[in-house]
Amino acid sequence: MPNTSLRGWGRTAPTRANVVPVRSAADLTGALAAAGPRGVIARGLGRSYGDPAQNAGGTVLDMTGLDRIHSVDAESGRVVVDAGVSLDTLMRAALPFGLWLPVLPGTRQVTVGGAIGADIHGKAHHVVGSFGNHVESLDLVTADGRAHTLTPDDELFWATVGGMGLTGVVVKAVLVLHHVETAYFRVDTEQIDNLDDLMARQSVGDEEYAETVSWFDAVTTGPHMGRGLLMRANHATLDDLPPKLRRHPLRFDAPQLLTVPDVFPPGLLNRATGRLFSEVWYRKSPTKLGAIQNITQFLHPLDIIGEWNRGYGPRGFLQYQFVVPLERGDVVRSVLEEMVRAKQVSALNVLKRFGEGNRAPLSFPKPGWTLCVDIPVGGGLGPLCDALDELVLDAGGRHYLAKESRTTPEAIRRGYPRLDEWRKVRDAADPTGVFTSDMSRRLELTS
Amino acid sequence: MIDAVGNPQSVLLMGGTSEIGLAVVEAFATDRPLRVVLAARASERLDVAKVRLEKLGCAVETVEFDARAVETHSDVVRSAFAHGDIDVALVAFGLLGDNEQAWTDVDAAVELAQVNYTAAVAVGVALGKKLSEQGFGSLVAFSSVAGERARRSNFVYGSTKAGMDAFYSGLTEALRPEGVHVTVVRPGFVHTRMTEGLKPAPLSTTPEAVAAIVVDAVRNRRELVWAPGPLRFVMSALRHVPRPLFRRLPV
Numbered sequence: 001m002p003n004t005s006l007r008g009w010g011r012t013a014p015t016r017a018n019v020v021p022v023r024s025a026a027d028l029t030g031a032l033a034a035a036g037p038r039g040v041i042a043r044g045l046g047r048s049y050g051d052p053a054q055n056a057g058g059t060v061l062d063m064t065g066l067d068r069i070h071s072v073d074a075e076s077g078r079v080v081v082d083a084g085v086s087l088d089t090l091m092r093a094a095l096p097f098g099l100w101l102p103v104l105p106g107t108r109q110v111t112v113g114g115a116i117g118a119d120i121h122g123k124a125h126h127v128v129g130s131f132g133n134h135v136e137s138l139d140l141v142t143a144d145g146r147a148h149t150l151t152p153d154d155e156l157f158w159a160t161v162g163g164m165g166l167t168g169v170v171v172k173a174v175l176v177l178h179h180v181e182t183a184y185f186r187v188d189t190e191q192i193d194n195l196d197d198l199m200a201r202q203s204v205g206d207e208e209y210a211e212t213v214s215w216f217d218a219v220t221t222g223p224h225m226g227r228g229l230l231m232r233a234n235h236a237t238l239d240d241l242p243p244k245l246r247r248h249p250l251r252f253d254a255p256q257l258l259t260v261p262d263v264f265p266p267g268l269l270n271r272a273t274g275r276l277f278s279e280v281w282y283r284k285s286p287t288k289l290g291a292i293q294n295i296t297q298f299l300h301p302l303d304i305i306g307e308w309n310r311g312y313g314p315r316g317f318l319q320y321q322f323v324v325p326l327e328r329g330d331v332v333r334s335v336l337e338e339m340v341r342a343k344q345v346s347a348l349n350v351l352k353r354f355g356e357g358n359r360a361p362l363s364f365p366k367p368g369w370t371l372c373v374d375i376p377v378g379g380g381l382g383p384l385c386d387a388l389d390e391l392v393l394d395a396g397g398r399h400y401l402a403k404e405s406r407t408t409p410e411a412i413r414r415g416y417p418r419l420d421e422w423r424k425v426r427d428a429a430d431p432t433g434v435f436t437s438d439m440s441r442r443l444e445l446t447s
Numbered sequence: 448m449i450d451a452v453g454n455p456q457s458v459l460l461m462g463g464t465s466e467i468g469l470a471v472v473e474a475f476a477t478d479r480p481l482r483v484v485l486a487a488r489a490s491e492r493l494d495v496a497k498v499r500l501e502k503l504g505c506a507v508e509t510v511e512f513d514a515r516a517v518e519t520h521s522d523v524v525r526s527a528f529a530h531g532d533i534d535v536a537l538v539a540f541g542l543l544g545d546n547e548q549a550w551t552d553v554d555a556a557v558e559l560a561q562v563n564y565t566a567a568v569a570v571g572v573a574l575g576k577k578l579s580e581q582g583f584g585s586l587v588a589f590s591s592v593a594g595e596r597a598r599r600s601n602f603v604y605g606s607t608k609a610g611m612d613a614f615y616s617g618l619t620e621a622l623r624p625e626g627v628h629v630t631v632v633r634p635g636f637v638h639t640r641m642t643e644g645l646k647p648a649p650l651s652t653t654p655e656a657v658a659a660i661v662v663d664a665v666r667n668r669r670e671l672v673w674a675p676g677p678l679r680f681v682m683s684a685l686r687h688v689p690r691p692l693f694r695r696l697p698v
Contacts, residue, residue, distance in 0.1 A: 003624070003625075005626055010451060012450075012451035012452075013448070013449055013450060013451050013583075014583070014626065015448075015582050015583035015626055016582040016583065016625060016626030017582055038580075038581075038582070049451075050450075050451060051448065051451075055582075056448070056532075056581055056582035056583040056626070057580055057581045057582030057583070058582070315667070316451070318451045318452070377451060377452055377453075381452050382452040382453070382454055382478055382479075383478060385452070386478070386479075405450060405451035406450040406451045406452050406454065408479070438448050438583075441448050441532065442448035442450060442456065
């Protein structure tokens with residue numbers, strides 16, 4: 001489909017590009033050879049919030065047609081997959097073998113190629129690290145059309161992990177999955193009535209759980225500010241399951257109830273509806289230990305509702321996600337206070353403690369607190385976010401490129417001190433600058 | 448690039464000494480410093496504008512642009528895009544002229560027509576081409592309420608703005624499939640150098656107020672805005688007033 005308008009999951013800042021479907025190696029080399037002066041970027045399922053998979057005036061490769069699962073090895077956990085395979089598809093294929101994807105973000109609707117490019121993380125980060133940690137090798141087609149099989153011994157491998165598609169096109173990967181007995185979680189939920197307690201509770205005992213995260217309410221102010229739910233879980237064993245579930249322990253239990261129609265007016269999410277939503281979300285999960293939950297209930301509650309981003313109306317929204325060092329947990333509260341002061345409403349706020357980061361120069365996770373908030377686009381949001389940037393960067397933090405949609409090149413330089421190191425590897429792989437995106441132009445990631 | 452909250456990174460001002468145009472650039476620059484290209488004839492006023500924007504942290508380039516030299520306009524636009532994408536292009540040049548002279552003196556009338564209409568069309572075509580190649584961008588054209596219904600007191604100016612307004616309104620539709628947003632701005636009486644010594648009309652406004660409306664229009668991708676907003680209703684009423692009555696109105 002030539003000349004197509006594209007935007008990210010946040011539905012902001014659309015641009016037009018020539019979209020080329022890629023179903024084979026020949027499609028890819030053809031598209032690279034035909035690349036014009038505005039360059040090329042690969043796109044998967046478009047779940048990045050901002051503009052990393054847009055390329056105004058240039059070529060965008062639609063990778064979702066490259067979708068074969070080549071092999072699944074139940075013994076070793078090794079799977080060989082094309083880059084356009086979604087994590088949802090891969091999980092459905094791997095679960096019958098008792099295999100589980102160790103890194104799952106807030107949605108399963110992302111491709112393997114995108115997961116590598118953004119080096120995504122999940123609620124298990126403190127135990128298993130990010131997506132790149134589980135890639136045994138990857139096939140990258142560089143600007144000259146040549147394919148390279150890269151392993152963690154290669155610099156270019158780590159420049160590609162978290163490299164936002166700017167080193168080349170990932171076409172295939174070998175991933176190593178984990179073994180599980182069931183597709184269910186044994187979940188401990190604690191309802192906690194303010195932010196300080198929530199963070200204090202989250203700071204102890206995380207290592208006893210495979211997955212931990214908390215949700216909190218950013219609408220309520222006063223002594224209950226930041227009241228929330230601390231949710232921690234381990235994979236349920238066969239013995240944990242009630243008899244009813246024990247018959248099909250590896251069944252992929254992931255229902256979707258409805259798809260949101262594209263009819264919402266702007267301003268639907270306001271302080272009144274935000275308060276209502278926060279109240280319901282908080283009340284729905286009283287403290288309960290050892291509950292058995294399926295993947296949707298625990299990991300992906302929002303996947304129950306398809307296209308939920310439409311609920312934000314035509315002006316779209318942005319997700320603000322940052323990480324700050326563990327000792328600067330105070331920034332979380334400051335950000336919350338700034339948002340309340342600016343009268344911005346974020347209905348869903350997710351707080352998580354990261355474990356160790358990996359070797360990739362542009363990988364987002366590093367030890368610390370990471371917070372993400374969803375904010376509908378409206379007046380005053382730009383200046384508020386600029387103020388939040390200062391808080392985050394002064395504390396030694398940084399922004400997540402997969403969700404970033406509005407910060408400055410300077411903020412990225414400050415947050416990612418290894419940017420120049422990454423650029424050197426990238427420039428060697430793509431000396432004429434074929435790979436480029438709206439994000440790389442906006443944030444001056446490439447020269 | 449234009450980001451998720453509508454902040455541009457670069458702005459081109461065709462008519463680099465236009466007070467309204469500069470007010471728009473400054474309004475964008477208060478949130479974020481910009482790369483600015485000022486297209487105008489070399490002058491002291493241009494130097495002053497450059498220094499003022501640099502004080503706000505902007506990186507400013509200038510490009511030689513003479514609205515009367517239509518044959519040069521493609522090249523002018525090409526050199527304005529030479530150092531990178533232009534996110535927002537403002538078409539803000541124009542002459543008010545003296546109406547009594549303009550409708551009685553051929554040269555004066557033709558000059559108004561050439562600067563306000565012919566040059567605006569030439570620049571619009573060239574900008575449309577470059578922005579389409581980019582696949583994104585915002586083009587803002589300053590029309591006038593005077594183009595909405597010609598009045599005895601400034602109908603030559605009004606006629607040029609009517610033509611210019613019709614061209615950019617059409618360009619809005621033509622460029623929409625290319626991902627380029629065109630906004631037509633219809634200001635009323637604005638207190639500027641251009642209107643110095645004239646009697647202010649009702650609902651008169653300032654360059655800063657017009658700038659705020661333009662910034663909002665670009666951020667929300669609006670296609671037609673009035674400055675101030677209530678002029679929309681005043682003008683839609685005035686447009687339908689019968690001639691014998693209209694000529695008696697104190698407008």
